[in-house]
Each structure stands twice: as structure tokens, then as C-alpha cells.
Amino acid sequence: MRWRRLKAIAVKEVLQIWRDPRSLMIALLLPFTQMFLLGYGVNLDLKHLPVCTFDREGSQLSQALFKHFQASQYFTIARNVTSYAELTAAIDDATCGFAIVVPPDFSERLNDTGSAPVQAILDASDDNTANLALGYATAVVAGYSADVQLHWFDRQGRPLQQIEPMTVQSRVWFNEDLESRNFIIPGLVAVIMALVGAQLTSLTISRERERGTMELLVSTPVKPVELMFGKLAPYLVLGWLDAAFCLVIAALWFAVPFRGTLVALFLTTTLFLVAVLSIGYLLSVLIRSQVGASQIALVVTMLPTVLLSGYVFPIDQMPTVVQDITYLLYSRYYVTILKAVFLKGSGILELMTPILFLAVYASAVMILAARSFRKRLD
Amino acid sequence: MNAGTPIVAAEALTKRFAESVAVDGLTFSVDRGEIFGLVGPDGAGKTTTMRMLAGVLPPDAGSIVVDSVDVVADPEGAKQHISYMPQRFGLYEDLTVDENIRFYADLFEVPSALREERATRLLAASGMSQFRARLAGQLSGGMKQKLGLTCALVHTPQVLLLDEPTTGVDPVSRRDFWRILYGLREEGVTILISTAYLDEAERCNRLALLYGGRVLYCDTPVALKRHMPGALIVITSSAGRDARAAIARLAGVSNVVLVGDGVHAVVDDSRLRIPELRQALEGVNVPFANIAVGEPSIEDVFMALLDDPEAPR
Numbered sequence: 145m146r147w148r149r150l151k152a153i154a155v156k157e158v159l160q161i162w163r164d165p166r167s168l169m170i171a172l173l174l175p176f177t178q179m180f181l182l183g184y185g186v187n188l189d190l191k192h193l194p195v196c197t198f199d200r201e202g203s204q205l206s207q208a209l210f211k212h213f214q215a216s217q218y219f220t221i222a223r224n225v226t227s228y229a230e231l232t233a234a235i236d237d238a239t240c241g242f243a244i245v246v247p248p249d250f251s252e253r254l255n256d257t258g259s260a261p262v263q264a265i266l267d268a269s270d271d272n273t274a275n276l277a278l279g280y281a282t283a284v285v286a287g288y289s290a291d292v293q294l295h296w297f298d299r300q301g302r303p304l305q306q307i308e309p310m311t312v313q314s315r316v317w318f319n320e321d322l323e324s325r326n327f328i329i330p331g332l333v334a335v336i337m338a339l340v341g342a343q344l345t346s347l348t349i350s351r352e353r354e355r356g357t358m359e360l361l362v363s364t365p366v367k368p369v370e371l372m373f374g375k376l377a378p379y380l381v382l383g384w385l386d387a388a389f390c391l392v393i394a395a396l397w398f399a400v401p402f403r404g405t406l407v408a409l410f411l412t413t414t415l416f417l418v419a420v421l422s423i424g425y426l427l428s429v430l431i432r433s434q435v436g437a438s439q440i441a442l443v444v445t446m447l448p449t450v451l452l453s454g455y456v457f458p459i460d461q462m463p464t465v466v467q468d469i470t471y472l473l474y475s476r477y478y479v480t481i482l483k484a485v486f487l488k489g490s491g492i493l494e495l496m497t498p499i500l501f502l503a504v505y506a507s508a509v510m511i512l513a514a515r516s517f518r519k520r521l522d
Numbered sequence: 523m524n525a526g527t528p529i530v531a532a533e534a535l536t537k538r539f540a541e542s543v544a545v546d547g548l549t550f551s552v553d554r555g556e557i558f559g560l561v562g563p564d565g566a567g568k569t570t571t572m573r574m575l576a577g578v579l580p581p582d583a584g585s586i587v588v589d590s591v592d593v594v595a596d597p598e599g600a601k602q603h604i605s606y607m608p609q610r611f612g613l614y615e616d617l618t619v620d621e622n623i624r625f626y627a628d629l630f631e632v633p634s635a636l637r638e639e640r641a642t643r644l645l646a647a648s649g650m651s652q653f654r655a656r657l658a659g660q661l662s663g664g665m666k667q668k669l670g671l672t673c674a675l676v677h678t679p680q681v682l683l684l685d686e687p688t689t690g691v692d693p694v695s696r697r698d699f700w701r702i703l704y705g706l707r708e709e710g711v712t713i714l715i716s717t718a719y720l721d722e723a724e725r726c727n728r729l730a731l732l733y734g735g736r737v738l739y740c741d742t743p744v745a746l747k748r749h750m751p752g753a754l755i756v757i758t759s760s761a762g763r764d765a766r767a768a769i770a771r772l773a774g775v776s777n778v779v780l781v782g783d784g785v786h787a788v789v790d791d792s793r794l795r796i797p798e799l800r801q802a803l804e805g806v807n808v809p810f811a812n813i814a815v816g817e818p819s820i821e822d823v824f825m826a827l828l829d830d831p832e833a834p835r
């Protein structure tokens with residue numbers, strides 16, 4: 145491998161990128177717009193879910209419970225019904241996603257034992273929302289029961305000062321505010337970088353073929369590795385810029401807490417970029433037309449990353465076979481890394497396993513790409 | 523290196539494509555320091571042959587040796603000695619003249635001082651010195667070809683392969699181009715040039731007439747003309763069309779073609795046929811100024827060979 149030839153390819157590529165301002169703009173703006181579009185688009189947080197109440201008792205205590213729901217930002221009481229039939233209808237026509245039923249003996253049981261069951265009915269057609277709603281409802285009820293229990297102790301004649309005020313607080317690790325955005329945004333950076341990175345390089349070789357410059361290029365002594373590194377280098381710089389945009393937007397605009405180190409972020413991001421850029425390059429080598437290469441790059445990077453990287457859909461909830469498949473996906477490791485670096489503040493040592501996987505992945509794709517490139521016309 | 527050894531030797535070179543045989547058992551050799559022409563009409567197999575010589579297209583059969591390197595076995599080794607200029611403009615249109623030159627000089631690892639010196643000289647020779655900062659895409663067809671040649675020459679190749687470099691190029695640029703080639707020959711560079719223009723063939727030291735992927739004849743232009751079966755008859759006439767009509771079907775006459783000031787025809791025996799031609803023209807009252815044996819051009823030879831059933835195919 146000769147440095148001079150590699151540099152010649154890189155300089156040529158930079159000049160071509162620079163003289164094509166439209167593509168350059170797209171390369172720089174795409175991650176920007178995608179971050180905002182998708183960052184707001186996939187917000188899984190629950191806010192003001194319409195709730196249907198069925199108060200079979202009609203007591204002060206039951207009304208107090210409903211007040212707790214109304215007061216929480218997660219729920220809004222949309223309807224009060226008086227029969228199960230009405231309740232079913234409200235859920236069916238989707239005016240309410242959630243219903244609470246207070247049993248007729250609610251106050252009685254609370255007064256006697258200090259606890260009473262409340263029935264929750266959910267529209268589970270949207271699995272995610274249902275799970276979230278149940279979680280939040282539990283939290284609301286827990287808050288309410290703390291209140292009730294305080295009163296109960298009070299009425300038992302125990303001095304209030306003597307009891308620990310019970311607060312049931314569901315503590316969610318690493319994402320205290322239960323902001324799903326904090327989980328999603330770091331993964332989103334991976335999705336966007338996978339998309340943009342592979343797009344950038346998916347055109348490089350097919351463009352030489354389509355413009356007729358390949359024939360002369362392959363008649364020179366340039367080596368496939370020189371060509372590959374020379375072509376990847378400028379796009380790595382562009383990829384760094386794009387990644388920096390995305391990460392800064394994630395940390396500053398979406399206020400995802402960043403607890404890790406910049407060194408870990410830089411190293412892992414570079415590895416990931418090299419992997420996706422190489423994938424784009426490999427496709428460009430294998431597929432003759434520019435359009436074909438860029439579309440296949442879109443399909444092989446975007447789809448698996450969205451579905452299988454654990455970016456929104458948790459990997460541990462996938463079927464075992466699918467879970468095994470995700471190990472083959474480079475973006476899975478970067479999503480893991482980004483979440484860990486952002487939310488847990490993990491350093492390079494703790495992330496050694498995904499880093500190694502990424503490194504192996506990137507090397508394998510590069511070796512494959514360099515070997516697939518034939519310095520021939522057919 | 524032994525002066526007697528050809529610098530380029532192709533033997534039984536064959537290339538098939540799905541529907542056709544593009545190059546069919548081609549054998550020829552080129553001596554050091556000569557301009558060798560691969561001459562033939564479109565589809566004759568010139569480009570396919572050039573690509574195989576340049577090591578960018580593997581042949582189905584046959585062997586190629588360039589400067590003692592086996593191109594089929596070691597194309598990368600051969601590329602150090604060869605400069606190839608494809609038929610289709612292969613430079614980067616979004617790079618300037620200088621940037622293109624620099625790129626190819628770097629790929630061939632030419633020291634930068636040497637590159638400057640050569641680029642300056644070559645660009646001056648082709649009248650392009652003032653266009654060094656212009657994008658290659660904004661050059662005229664002729665200038666693009668001269669830039670292609672400059673890039674091909676910036677690393678001092680032993681062998682220069684030029685695939686139809688003058689196709690679609692204006693006459694002035696074409697003349698410049700050939701002047702540069704003659705200069706290169708003086709420097710000892712071996713040049714293989716393909717062309718469909720038969721008038722250019724006369725400028726080569728030797729040439730191979732190519733047709734249907736085969737060599738019809740391979741010799742010097744002068745010797746080739748001696749291979750002409752029969753003789754070329756030049757009829758000067760102001761009524762070329764009528765003259766052609768009058769003689770086209772006569773026995774022993776073939777390849778009657780209209781030229782600027784009359785008609786050319788090939789006859790099997792000039793002594794016997796000239797009086798017959800004269801008679802035929804007078805018989806239908808076609809005016810003509812002169813009728814005589816002429817010096818055939820390569821084009822005439824080529825046409826006659828195509829029609830000659832005894833010519834090797």
C-alpha cells in the first residue's frame with residue numbers, strides 16, 4: 145500500500161465532494177433534519193391518556209382516587225360511566241384507552257384492612273401504550289395509597305410523627321424521569337448515522353463506473369486497498385461532522401443526560417462510522433448502478449437498525465431466534481454503546497465487548513470490500 | 523533488452539461476449555519505438571483488443587506479453603509499463619486540467635518536479651497552457667483528448683495504448699495530436715493506436731487491418747497497398763453518379779465508389795478493363811475528363827480486401 149496513491153484518491157474524492165454542493169448539503173443537512181423529525185416523531189412518553197372511570201361505590205375515597213389520576217400529567221379523565229356496557233363501548237370506540245373500576249366495597253375494605261383492589265381495564269391493542277399506562281397507573285395508585293395509609297394510621301390513633309411517611313416511588317434506573325426520549329434519542333443517532341453513512345459511500349464506486357472513469361482508473365497501478373481507504377477517508381470526516389451534529393442535538397436540544405466521556409464517544413463513533421461506511425462501499429463495489437447501490441444501502445442499513453438494534457424495540461423482548469440474529473447487526477452494538485455512554489456514563493473498558501464486536505465487524509467488511517473489488521471491466 | 527524482441531506480442535487472442543466473438547484469434551507483434559495502428563471499422567474489435575492489452579479485460583484465450591511481462595498472468599505488473607487511453611473520455615470532468623494531471627502522476631508515483639516539467643511541456647505542445655485551471659468537463663472534444671494524452675504521458679510509459687483517440691476530434695486538434703505522437707516516437711515510446719479513420723492508418727509505421735475480430739493484413743502501409751488485389755482506377759468526371767451507374771455492373775469491376783471529383787473503382791486487370799470502362803461511359807454519353815490507374819489509399823485496399831474471396835479471413 146502506497147501512501148501517495150491513497151492520498152491522491154482521497155484528495156480527488158474531496159475535490160469531487162466539494163464541487164458537488166448539492167450532495168454535500170444533503171450529506172450535512174440530512175442528519176440534522178432526521179434528528180428533529182424522528183426525535184419528535186417517536187416519542188413514546190404517555191401524556192394525558194383519556195381515562196374512563198366506573199365508580200361502583202360513589203364514595204369520598206373513590207372520588208379522591210380519581211382526583212389523583214386527574215392530577216397526574218399522564219391521565220385525563222374523559223368519561224364517567226355507570227355500567228360495564230358503557231365502559232366497554234368507550235374502550236371499543238377508542239374514546240378511552242384505559243378504564244378504572246372501583247368496586248362497591250372499596251371504602252369498607254380500605255377502612256378495615258388498609259388495602260383494597262381496584263380494577264384496571266386496558267386497550268392492549270397498542271402493546272407499548274398499554275404497558276406504559278399500566279406502569280403509570282400503578283404509580284398513581286401507589287401515590288394514592290400512601291395518602292390513604294397515612295389517614296388510616298392517623299385514625300388508628302397513632303401519632304403521625306411516629307410513622308415513616310410511606311412513599312411508594314417507582315425508581316427507574318438510568319432514566320429517572322421515565323422519559324422514553326432518553327432511551328430513544330441515543331439509539332436514534334445510531335439509526336441516522338447508519339442511514340447517512342452507508343448512503344455517503346454507496347455511490348463512490350458505481351459513480352466511477354457510470355461516468356466512465358473506471359476504465360482509466362483500473363488501468364493504473366492503484367491497489368484496491370489504496371482505493372478503498374482513499375475513498376473512505378473523506379467520508380469518515382464527513383461522518384464525524386454528521387455524528388457530531390446528531391450527538392450535540394441529542395445532548396443539548398433533547399437534553400438527554402450525557403454522563404460518559406467524549407473519548408469513549410469519539411472512539412466508538414469512529415468505529416461505527418468505519419463499519420457503516422465500509423458497508424456502503426462494499427455495496428458500491430458489488431452493485432453496478434448508483435441508484436441500485438444507494439437503495440440497497442438504504443434497505444440493508446435502515447431497516448435492520450430500526451427493527452433489530454434495540455433502538456425502540458427492546459432486544460430482550462424479541463423471539464430467541466431474532467435475538468440471535470441481532471448479534472450480527474453492527475448497529476446493535478452502537479445502540480448499546482450510546483445508551484450506556486449517555487445514560488450510564490460507561491467508559492471504554494466497560495464497553496470492551498461491543499467495541500470489539502464493532503471492530504471485528506468493520507474489519508471483516510473492509511476485507512470483503514477490498515477483495516471484492518476487481519481491477520477489471522467485466 | 524534485445525532489440526529484436528517485440529515489445530508487444532499478442533498471440534491467438536480471443537474474447538467472446540454472450541452474443542458474439544469480439545476478438546477471434548488475433549496475432550500480431552509491435553516493435554520497440556514504432557507507431558502501430560489497429561485499423562478497422564466500428565465493431566471490428568479494436569476496443570476489446572486494447573482493453574485486453576491494457577490488462578483491464580481478461581482474454582478468453584491467447585497470450586499477451588508487454589515489455590516482457592505476461593499481461594494475462596500479471597496484469598498489475600504490466601500496468602507499470604503501460605499507459606492506456608480509453609476510447610471514452612476517462613478523466614474526471616469535475617476536476618481541473620491540473621488536478622487530473624496531478625492525480626494520474628500521483629497514481630504512477632511520478633516525482634512532483636518531473637511531473638511539473640512534463641505537464642508544462644506537454645500542455646504547451648498541445649496548446650493548452652492557458653487552460654490548466656479549467657474543469658475538464660468544460661473542454662472541447664479535441665482538448666479533452668489532448669488532456670487524456672497528457673495524463674497518459676505524465677509517467678513516461680514504455681508503451682502507449684491509444685484507443686480511437688481522434689474519433690470526433692476536429693482536424694486541427696487531430697494534427698496536433700499526431701505531431702505529439704511523432705515526437706514521442708522520437709523519444710522511443712512505442713505507440714499502439716486504434717482508428718476507424720483509414721486515412722490516419724497511413725501515418726503508422728505498421729498496421730493491422732482488423733475486421734470481425736480478425737487481422738486481414740498486418741504490414742507497413744506501402745506493403746499493404748501492394749496486397750491490393752487488382753488495381754484502383756480513378757475516373758475524373760463531373761457526372762459521378764451517372765458514371766457509377768454506367769460501370770457498376772461490368773465484369774471484373776468492383777467497389778465502385780463516388781468520390782469528390784468522380785468515381786473510384788477496383789478492377790482485376792487494368793490493361794484489359796480501362797478500354798472497356800471508356801467504352802461503357804462513352805456508350806451512355808457520360809462526360810469524363812480522365813481515366814487512369816491511381817495510387818490506392820488504405821481505404822481502397824481495405825474495401826478491396828473485404829470483397830476479395832481469396833483474402834485471409
Ligand SMILES: Nc1ncnc2c1ncn2[C@@H]1O[C@H](COP(=O)(O)OP(=O)(O)O)[C@@H](O)[C@H]1O
Pocket residue numbers: 539540542543544545562563564565566567568569570571
Ligand atoms: N462489453 C461487451 N459486451 C458485449 N459485447 C461487446 C462488449 N464490448 C464489445 N462487444 C462487441 O464486440 C464487438 C467488438 O467491439 P469493439 O471491440 O468495441 O469494436 P471497435 O472498438 O472496433 O468498434 C462488437 O460487436 C461489440 O458489440
Ligand SMILES: [Mg+2]
Pocket residue numbers: 568569570609686
Ligand atoms: Mg472502439
